[in-house]
Amino acid sequence: MSEPNDKFYFDDIEPDAQLLSSETVLDREAMRDFARRWDPLPIHLDEETARKAGLGDITASGSFLLATKNRLLYELGVDMAVIASFGFDEVRFKEPGKPGDVVRLRLTWLEKRLSTSRPDRGIAKHLGELMRADGTVILSLIDTVMIRTRPRA
Template identity: 25%
Template sequence: MQYYEDIEVGTTASFGSYEVTAEEIKEFAEKYDPQPFHVDEEAAADSMFGELVASGWHTMAMCMRMVNQNPDPVAAIAGIGADDIRWHKPVTPGLQLELHTEIVDKWPSDRDVSGFITRGIEARDQHGDAVVTYETTALVKTRAYDE
C-alpha cells in the first residue's frame, strides 16, 4: 500500500492486462451507451468505425478496473476528479489493454492525515498505441490516517 508519504512525483508504473470482448462491449453499451456502433455488429460495420467499438466510458471503466488491480495500490480515500480525457483510438474486440501511470503532482491537504496526488494515466493496446489518456486527482491517506 502506498501512502501519501511514499509517493514521489515522477514515479511511473505499468500494470494490468485487460482483454476486450465483443460481448462485454455490447453488454456495457446496451445498458449505458446504446449507440448502434457499440451494440450491433452489422450497424457498426456500416459506421465510420467499420466494426464494433467500445464506448469511451466503457474504456474508462476498464481503466478503473486495471487501476484497482495494481499490485502496489495507492491508499486512496476518494477520487476528486478526472481531467484532459482524450480517446485516441477506438477500442475493438480482441485488444489487450495495459495501463501506464505517472505521478505528476502532489500536495498536502489541510489535514495531517491526507494529501492530494495527480496521476497521468495512459491505456495502450498490445501494439503500444495509446487508446486513452487522462489525469486523475485523488485524496490519499497518510500513515497517520490509519493510526
C-alpha cells in the same frame, strides 16, 4: 516504491514514477452487454453500422473503457491509501477500443502537495493511460486524488 500489496501512501509518490497493470482483452460480448445496458449507440452494438461508419468493427463505449481502466487500477497490486478522487480532467478517447484489443493501464504520477489544513493527507495527480499492447493510447485522463500520509509512530 512499496512492494505489491503493501499500503501505498502519499509519502510513496514520486513524480514521474509509473505503475503498469497486467493486460486484459476487450471482449466483444462484454462490450456489447455493457452497451446494451448503458450506451446503446449502434456503433457499439452492430458490426454493419460500425463498418458503414468507417470503423471496421464495433467499438467499446467510452464508459466501458473508463470501467476497464478502473478495474485495471485495482488490479495493480498496490493498496493505495486513497480517501477520495476529486474527479477526472482532460478525459480523451484517442483511439477506438475494438474487440480483441489487449490493453493495460499505465499510471504516471504528475505532482503532489500536502494538504494545508489536514497534515495527515495530501493531494496528488496522476495521468492514467489505457493502451494497447503496441503502446497506442486509446484513453487518457488526469485524476486528482486525496491520499493519506504514512501514519507516524
